[in-house]
Each structure stands twice: as structure tokens, then as C-alpha cells.
Amino acid sequence: xxxxxxxxxxxxxxxxxxxxxxxxxxxxxxxxxxxxxxxxxxxxxxxxxxxxxxxxxxxxxxxxxxxxxxxxxxxxxxxxxxxxxxxxxxxxxxxxxxxxxxxxxxxxxxxxxxxxxxxxxxxxx
Numbered sequence: 001x002x003x004x005x006x007x008x009x010x011x012x013x014x015x016x017x018x019x020x021x022x023x024x025x026x027x028x029x030x031x032x033x034x035x036x037x038x039x040x041x042x043x044x045x046x047x048x049x050x051x052x053x054x055x056x057x058x059x060x061x062x063x064x065x066x067x068x069x070x071x072x073x074x075x076x077x078x079x080x081x082x083x084x085x086x087x088x089x090x091x092x093x094x095x096x097x098x099x100x101x102x103x104x105x106x107x108x109x110x111x112x113x114x115x116x117x118x119x120x121x122x123x124x125x
Contacts (some may be wrong), residue, residue: 001026001027001098002022002023002024002025002027002113002115003019003026003056003100003114004022004023004096004097004098004113004114004115004117004120005022005024005114005116005117006020006021006022006094006096006117006118006119006120007022007023007024007092008020008021008068008119009119009120009121009123010120010121010122011123011124012121012122012123013081013123013124014086014088014124014125015085015086016039016086016123017082017083017085017086018083018086018089018121019080019081020036020080020081020083020085020094020116020119020121021032021041021077021078021079021080021105022036022080022081022105022116023077023078024077024078024080024095024096024098024105024114025077026054029112030053031037031053031054031102032050032053032098032099032100032102033050033051033052033077033098033101033102033103034050034072034079034096034098034099035047035048035049035050035051035070035096035097035098035099035106035108035112035114036048036049036050036070036079036094036095036097037095037097037109038090038092038093038094038095039092039103039118040041040089040091040092040094041096042095043092044110045095045108045109046061046103047050047079047109048061048068048070048081048094048121049061049064049068049070049071049072050064050070050099050105052070052102052104053072053076053080054072054104055071055072057078057092057100058070058071059104059105059107061065061107063089064083064090066072067081067083067084067085067086068081068082068083068084069081069084070120076116079096080098081094086121086123087123088123088124088125089123090123091122091123092120092121093119093120094117094118094119094120095115095116095117095118095122096115096116097109097112097114097115097116098112098113098114099111099112099117100113104122
């Protein structure tokens with residue numbers, strides 16, 4: 001079993017920045033990819049970003065490319081999402097997730113076996 005705990009959400013003005021963190025525990029994390037998803041009220045959960053086990057391969061949704069950066073901690077069981085130039089449309093609950101398959105570019109939520117409880121990010125219009 002894997003436990004994921006997100007932190008770092010909050011209220012930020014348009015154009016501002018936030019850094020989300022996710023700490024995973026409960027099993028070895030060899031060859032596991034990690035990702036971030038988000039879900040706005042009344043909308044489906046959507047892919048945001050993914051990082052490989054090594055941290056060297058990243059993949060982003062077009063809507064956040066150039067503004068968000070995903071990275072992995074040295075201990076491999078942590079993942080970060082640096083969010084810059086935030087917009088009102090970025091408002092959502094952000095979830096950290098683990099994919100046991102390390103293949104590149106897996107953006108469907110169905111691939112991810114473990115999920116955190118989420119952290120709220122609010123960017124007022």
C-alpha cells in the first residue's frame with residue numbers, strides 16, 4: 001500500500017506562484033512514475049504533469065506547459081509542482097498520484113494506482 005500526502009495549496013492572485021509538494025510512503029519506489037492531476041468543480045479530473053522515476057523525463061498538459069514544472073526529490077519518494085503565472089482557470093483540487101508503470105507519457109488517470117487526498121489551489125478572477 002502507498003500513502004500520498006500533498007501540501008502547498010492555497011489562495012494566490014493571478015500571475016502569482018505556488019509550489020505543491022507530495023510525499024509518498026509505504027513501499028519501495030523503484031521505477032515508479034509520479035504525476036499531478038487536478039479537478040475543478042463540475043469538471044472531470046485532468047492530467048497536469050508526469051515525471052519519470054529518474055526525474056529526467058517530464059510530460060505536461062498543453063494548458064500548463066511553460067508555466068508549471070514537475071520535479072522529483074533526491075529521495076525519489078517526493079514530487080513537486082512549481083506553478084508560475086497562475087490563472088483563474090488553474091483553480092482546482094490538485095492530486096498527486098503514482099503509476100507503477102514507468103512508460104513514458106501516460107496521462108490517463110486510469111494508469112495511476114495510488115492517489116493522495118488533494119490540496120486546493122484557488123486563483124480568483
